[in-house]
Amino acid sequence: MSKRKVGLFFGSFNPVHIGHMILANYMATRTELDEVWMVVSPHNPLKKRGSLxxxxxxxxxxxLxxxxxxxxxxxxxxFDLPKPSYTVDTLAVLRDKHPAYEFALIMGSDNLQSFAKWKxxxxxxRDYRLMVYRRPGYDDGPFATHPSVSIFDAPLMQLSATYVRNRLxxxxxxxxLVPAAVEDELLKSGMYR
Known part of the structure; x- marks a missing residue:
């Protein structure tokens, strides 16, 4: 039986907005992935908390x-791994915990350009597929032709979490700018105000 294909979309999602959701849904429905897991990255203790x-x-x-x-x-x-968490370690833990799944990494072409600096x-x-969505202003970089890398022209928005936080x-x-349920929660909680 073939393994279920899962794309991992990492982010601080601070807050999650419709650009994130459009991208996640595109990868889950327009590629060979069966589903996308949105991996919320915890606060890196080595960095200032700031607006996170x-x-x-x-x-x-x-x-929501x-x-x-x-x-x-x-x-x-x-959240349950030592900080700072490195993607390679997270992937190893997920593979151990979920042997029935085949994991791929979803990233923007900006991350692919600096990928050589990753731990x-x-x-x-060698062990995972990289599913890369193009971002304006970034070329595909030196890894674009690697057999593990697939490039996608997913719909992108000029929208950032910073922009949403500033509006709030x-x-x-x-x-x-954000899904309706997220808007309701943000207004109710007063988060980012």
Whole structure:
């Protein structure tokens, strides 16, 4: 029996917005992936907290954003790993925990360009597929022709979590920038204000 193909979409999702959701859904429905897991990255203890919301608040917002979409799931795997967590280690833990799944890494072409700086990037390229979505202003980089790398022209938005946070801070509308359930929760909780 063939393994279930899962794409891992890592992010701080601070907060999750419709650009994240469009991308996750595209990868889950327009590629050979069976589902996409949105992996919420915890606060890196080596970095200043700054405007990063609490880990569990961001996790809850992603859960709200996913709602009843059967193609998307949330993962808090990195919350339970030593900090800082490196992708290669997270992948090894997921593979051990879920032997029935075949994991692929979803990333933007900006990350592919700096991929040589990742811890044990050779192991990731050897053992996993990289599903790369093009980002404006970045070429595909030196790994684009590697047999483990597939490049996709997914729909992208000029929208950032920083933009959403700034709208909230200034008391402006975030309607349509985030899923409706996320908007409700952000307004109710006063997060990022």
């Amino acid at each position: 919301a609490r880990d569990h608040d961001r996790l809850h917002l992603v859960e 954003a996913i709602g009843d979409n059967p193609n998307l799931r949330i993962s808090r795997i990195e 044990n990037h050779e192991i990731i390229l 801070k200034d008391g402006e509308s975030i309607r349509y």
